[in-house]
Amino acid sequence: MKQYKYKINGNLYNVTVNDVEDNIARVEVNGTPYNVELDKPLKVAPKPIVRPAAAPKTATGAPVVSRPAAPAKNSGVKSPLPGVILDIKVKEGDMVKKGQVIVILEAMKMENNINADRDGKVTAIKVNKGDSVLEGTDLIIIE
Numbered sequence: 001m002k003q004y005k006y007k008i009n010g011n012l013y014n015v016t017v018n019d020v021e022d023n024i025a026r027v028e029v030n031g032t033p034y035n036v037e038l039d040k041p042l043k044v045a046p047k048p049i050v051r052p053a054a055a056p057k058t059a060t061g062a063p064v065v066s067r068p069a070a071p072a073k074n075s076g077v078k079s080p081l082p083g084v085i086l087d088i089k090v091k092e093g094d095m096v097k098k099g100q101v102i103v104i105l106e107a108m109k110m111e112n113n114i115n116a117d118r119d120g121k122v123t124a125i126k127v128n129k130g131d132s133v134l135e136g137t138d139l140i141i142i143e
Contacts, residue, residue, distance in 0.1 A: 076126065076138030077117055083107030085131045085139075094122045096142060103127070103139050116142060 006013045018026040023038040087104040090096060096116040103114040124141040127133060 076141045079133045079135055079137045079139055081107045082134045085127050085129055088129060090122050092122055092125055
């Protein structure tokens with residue numbers, strides 16, 4: 001359904017085209033329905049089909065599959081959002097368990113507990129109390 005407004009000789013006309021079948025258009029002009037015969041049937045252009053690009057393949061024809069890299073043995077616990085370090089709950093050399101609170105980060109006036117993502121030993125602390133950090137910054141390295 002399409003609506004149009006026309007002004008002809010100073011008179012306003014609200015025209016609604018309801019549907020078109022073959023060469024008959026059903027329209028309403030200022031609320032009065034009409035069947036309008038078109039000179040030729042309306043041609044509707046087909047919509048082009050958009051297909052996704054083919055997946056990449058190796059020289060042998062096998063599909064290329066990208067697998068996420070395994071986490072490094074001593075990768076860092078990253079800041080999930082920008083903020084200020086309020087407290088560091090561990091020291092270098094401490095053993096931590098997965099889920100243990102290791103840093104408290106203030107972001108948007110809220111205190112956020114940052115937990116260890118795995119069991120291990122704290123090998124480095126990359127931030128200090130009061131530091132401003134960005135999202136994705138390494139906070140603590142656990143080996």
